[in-house]
Amino acid sequence: MGENKEQISPTHDSENPSSSNKSHDIIRRRCRRRILYCGCVAAIVGVVILVLALTVFKVREPIITMNSVNVQRFHPNKLNLTVIADVSFKNPNAVSFRYGNTTTTISYRGSTIGEVPGPPGVAPAHRTKRMNLTMDVLGDKLLESPNLLTDVGAGSLGVGSLTIIGGRVKILGFIKHHVDVILNCSYTFNISTQSIPDHSCHQHVKL
Ligand SMILES: *[C@@H]1O[C@H](CO)[C@@H](O)[C@H](O)[C@H]1NC(C)=O
Ligand SMILES: *[C@@H]1O[C@H](CO)[C@@H](O)[C@H](O)[C@H]1NC(C)=O
Ligand SMILES: *[C@@H]1O[C@H](CO)[C@@H](O)[C@H](O)[C@H]1NC(C)=O
Ligand SMILES: *[C@@H]1O[C@H](CO)[C@@H](O)[C@H](O)[C@H]1NC(C)=O
Ligand SMILES: *[C@@H]1O[C@H](CO)[C@@H](O)[C@H](O)[C@H]1NC(C)=O
Numbered sequence: 001m002g003e004n005k006e007q008i009s010p011t012h013d014s015e016n017p018s019s020s021n022k023s024h025d026i027i028r029r030r031c032r033r034r035i036l037y038c039g040c041v042a043a044i045v046g047v048v049i050l051v052l053a054l055t056v057f058k059v060r061e062p063i064i065t066m067n068s069v070n071v072q073r074f075h076p077n078k079l080n081l082t083v084i085a086d087v088s089f090k091n092p093n094a095v096s097f098r099y100g101n102t103t104t105t106i107s108y109r110g111s112t113i114g115e116v117p118g119p120p121g122v123a124p125a126h127r128t129k130r131m132n133l134t135m136d137v138l139g140d141k142l143l144e145s146p147n148l149l150t151d152v153g154a155g156s157l158g159v160g161s162l163t164i165i166g167g168r169v170k171i172l173g174f175i176k177h178h179v180d181v182i183l184n185c186s187y188t189f190n191i192s193t194q195s196i197p198d199h200s201c202h203q204h205v206k207l
Contacts, residue, residue, distance in 0.1 A: 080137065099122075104163040108141075157191065
């Protein structure tokens, strides 16, 4: 019986095209309903993820701590000096923080005396990354400053550094959020001990 029906239906369809259109319509409607259903589910999942991202996975700013600052090389007749900053970078987020090139600008009395490029990297979630940043201070530029002699006479130099870290956090693997961390530090360089006993940093974050 089934075979008979199959044999009859093609001829029937060719004589009566409206019935084939009807079955196509049903399939199309079913498809549309399925797409609509899938779309709704995707939208609901999207909303849930967004709520999670804004609450549980709330993007928090990274915490940067300057552990110590050391002057590696300082010759009285050569003003170039190398400063090594031991920096901890804590990522309090449940997501990893990927950052690009960093730039640290060193200034003395408002003029730039050195620039330190930093390599890009990743700060894993809930982890602290520790690194040594090497800063070269250009003595020639330092010498151009009219305040240098009085500062040297006083025994200390006030040096500032500005670090800009541009990064991106990725939430649940696909929601990306841009974060800019600006670290503004000031140091007091003691010439007689050739050390930096004092430093203070201010952090500013742009989400
Ligand atoms: C300081 O370093 C710069 C660049 O590394 C160099 O061009 C300059 O000659 C140095 N100056 C002194 C006094 O060593
Ligand atoms: C990062 O620094 C490297 C080397 O200085 C450079 O080739 C690259 O273009 C920089 N990338 C960005 C995103 O600035
Ligand atoms: C940074 O430098 C100090 C002293 O030179 C060293 O003990 C420490 O292991 C270094 N840290 C890193 C992360 O390289
Ligand atoms: C530099 O350090 C020495 C020893 O700690 C101290 O006696 C001196 O007062 C310091 N100089 C300045 C300008 O702070
Ligand atoms: C960095 O801090 C100093 C004072 O602590 C301030 O004068 C300077 O404007 C700050 N720089 C930036 C770029 O915020």
